[in-house]
Amino acid sequence: MKVFSIRFQNVEKEIEREDFINKIGNELVSRGYSVGLLKEDKSLKGQFEKFKMVGYFKDGKVELIFKESDLEDVINYYNCDYLILENLQGAFPEIVCFNGEIKKDELSSKTIAAVTRKTEKKFMENIPVLSLEEIRNITDLIVERVFEKLPALFGGGCGKCGEDCNKMAEKIISGKADRKFCKREGEGKIKILVDNKDIPLVPFVEDLFYSVIRSMLLNLKGCKEGQVQIKLKI
Numbered sequence: 001m002k003v004f005s006i007r008f009q010n011v012e013k014e015i016e017r018e019d020f021i022n023k024i025g026n027e028l029v030s031r032g033y034s035v036g037l038l039k040e041d042k043s044l045k046g047q048f049e050k051f052k053m054v055g056y057f058k059d060g061k062v063e064l065i066f067k068e069s070d071l072e073d074v075i076n077y078y079n080c081d082y083l084i085l086e087n088l089q090g091a092f093p094e095i096v097c098f099n100g101e102i103k104k105d106e107l108s109s110k111t112i113a114a115v116t117r118k119t120e121k122k123f124m125e126n127i128p129v130l131s132l133e134e135i136r137n138i139t140d141l142i143v144e145r146v147f148e149k150l151p152a153l154f155g156g157g158c159g160k161c162g163e164d165c166n167k168m169a170e171k172i173i174s175g176k177a178d179r180k181f182c183k184r185e186g187e188g189k190i191k192i193l194v195d196n197k198d199i200p201l202v203p204f205v206e207d208l209f210y211s212v213i214r215s216m217l218l219n220l221k222g223c224k225e226g227q228v229q230i231k232l233k234i
Contacts, residue, residue: 001079004112039086093111
């Protein structure tokens with residue numbers, strides 16, 4: 001699954017934010033991709049209660065509110081080609097939308113496009129600048145530059161590549177690294193399948209599962225180091 005963020009600066013009207021996100025989502029759907037949305041919800045209060053899961057574009061966007069949930073866990077509920085995050089920053093590309101003049105200090109090393117109402121500029125700090133109406137061109141950039149999500153989207157990571165996931169995302173976006181440089185990919189200690197569907201685990205949870213299950217198994221008679229398969233019916 002590929003993850004990216006759409007951040008808004010001084011775009012106060014909810015209807016304008018929703019309209020832009022819907023246009024991007026529907027353009028991706030028209031190209032044959034499945035798309036999900038994790039949306040900021042200002043009606044909810046508290047650090048862990050400000051986002052709600054919104055169903056896939058093709059499913060009419062049924063809303064499910066998650067309270068006091070880790071965002072990584074919420075994201076793992078999705079199974080789509082592209083997941084749009086509203087007003088979030090982390091180890092993923094972002095598009096920043098402005099109501100008027102583009103402010104350089106609101107752009108980051110992970111910004112792949114700056115969008116505003118009208119512009120005569122083509123680039124700012126080597127970042128493409130497009131108008132809000134250039135939906136196809138913006139979507140082209142998304143398809144071209146958004147990569148498969150890294151293991152830790154909001155800080156941390158295993159460090160096997162020599163970087164945390166945030167720094168790795170910056171290098172991928174700048175062209176200094178490739179997504180395949182992620183050392184954790186394909187080297188997971190645990191693989192969980194539910195009805196033959198792979199269930200992704202964030203590094204902390206994977207390490208916890210591994211250490212607990214390994215210590216229990218090694219205390220069993222006849223169990224030794226190696227690849228172990230466990231089947232559980234629940």
